[in-house]
Amino acid sequence: KKTEIINYFEPQCLKAPLQTESRLLASGGATNPYNRSFDSLRFPTMGMLEDGAVKIMSEVQDGIRHLLQTENDYTLVYHGTGTTGMTGVLDNMIEPGDKILVGEMGYWATVAVNIAKRLGANVIQMETSHGSRFSLSEIEAALQKHRPTILYLINGESSTGVYQPLEGIGELCYKYDCISIIDVVATVGQQPIKMDENKIDVVYFNSQKGCGGIVGLAPVSFSPRAIRKVRRRQTLPKIYQTDITEQADAWYITMSAEQRNEAFLHSFSMSLLYSLREGLARIVEEGIENVWYRHADTHRYLQFRAEKLGLEPYVRNPEDRLIGTTVFWAPKGKDAVKIEHYMLEKFNIAISAGLFVDVGKVIRIGLFGNNANRVAATKVMDALEIALHATETNV
Ligand code: PMP
Known part of the structure; x- marks a missing residue:
């Protein structure tokens, strides 16, 4: 007997082809991926427990260690975005009641505060005015x-x-006997991290920025010191899927590849892992120092062009400016949201009118990964010049 389907309807919208348009993504969010990374999505998929998959996972781990300049064994990838990385590392390092000192320079630390509170941490917020960073002495005073x-x-x-x-x-x-957790989402693959040299304990990032890959993966790395803290926990981390102890088995850090059927944790997206592997391989192919240089050169050129347009940098001190994501004040009286819309509509270029902080008053441009080059910077700044004029004269 056929089951009667109640309220059945066929979505007509799904009969039309998928609508997409190619754009230059320069908003400071996801960037256009490196071609090698994007093309790999078409490669045949494989089972995550095959020998070939084990090899790719190990290559991805090596590529991440190279980007971070670390020898940490506990280096692997969560499925999810950078926010999953943030949630996962906080969950592994926090036990209810633990005191966490969060340095707030803008929006992203407020997300960490939100997550840490949910995990039962005693959160202490250290703030600085937007557009500036913390000095070592300020950090030391707060730790003390x-x-x-x-x-x-x-x-x-x-x-x-x-x-x-x-x-x-x-x-x-x-x-001061505490663990450092650093968000390197907007710096990794764009400028040096030197995780081991800087004695950093835990970092996380995502696959779609400096790695030049596709959104959906969050690499993480834990130092031996961080792992010792995890081992001393009295309670389990709250989230199963990002539990580093479970993941270390599935990534063959604490279990051997021969035991793989016992180490299974959850399905891995082999396609996303291919694309991350290829993004990392693209960086190795160019040479990591050349990649950093290319980002720094693009940043310098962008600033040069912005200066010509009379745009004032949001961050006063040049040394405190991020390389890949640059923020300028929109000219007085101008609505940056209008500029953002104009750039997208007329030039297919996505920039941002700000993210939670001073929205509508700033112009935020992200040129990293595949887009860290003078050709992309020229396209953005030529279009911005026209947009600034057009939104003024209503052309
Ligand atoms: N931290 C920083 C500094 C970011 O810029 C972002 C996203 N752009 C995130 C965390 C969150 O990453 P995702 O959007 O991949 O979740």
Whole structure:
């Protein structure tokens, strides 16, 4: 007997072809992926427990270690976005009641605060005015005063375009006996991280920025010191899928590949792993130092063009500016949202009129990964010049 389907309807919208348009993505969010990374999505898929998959996973781990300049064994990839990485590392390092000191330079730390509170942490917020970073002495004073078990900082605050250097941070965390967690989402693959040299304990990022890949994966790396803290936990992390102990089995860090059927945790997207592998391979092919240089050169050129247009940088001190995501004040009286819309409509270029901070008053441009080059920067700035004029004269 056929089951009667109640309220059945066939969505007519799904009979039309998928509508997409190619764009230059320069909003500071996802970038256009490297061709190698994008093309790999067409490669034949394979089972995640095949020998070929084990090899690709290991290559991805090596590529991530190279980007971070770390030898950490506990280096692997969560399925999800950078926010999954943020949630996962916080969940592994926080036990209810733990004190976490969060340095806030813009939007992203407020997300970390939100997550840490849900995990039952005692959250202490350290703030600085938007457009500036923390000095080492400010950080040390806060560590001395609050004695947290975790220090959380953002290496590149993409909402304000501020760069927080990592030199000295790890040393301070050793001195005050706490674990450092650093968000490197907006810096990795764009500028050096030097995780081991800087004695950083935990980092996370995503696959779609400096890695030049597709949205959907969140690489993480934990130092031996961080893993010792995980082992001393009295309670389990709250989230199963990002539990580093479980993931370390599935990524053959604590189990051998021969035991793979016992280590299975959840389905891995082999296609996304191909694309991450190819993004990382593209960086190795060019040479990581050349990649950093290319990003720095694009940043310098972008600033040069912005200066010609009379745009004032949001971050006053040039040394505090993030390389890949640059924020400028929109000219007085101009609505940056209108400029954003005009650029998209007329030029197929996505920039941003701000992210939570000073929205409508700033112009935020992200040129990283595949788009970190003078050709892309020229396209963006030529279009911006026209947009600034057109939104004024209503042309
Ligand atoms: N941290 C920073 C500094 C970011 O810029 C972003 C996203 N752009 C995230 C975290 C979150 O990453 P995702 O959007 O991949 O979840």
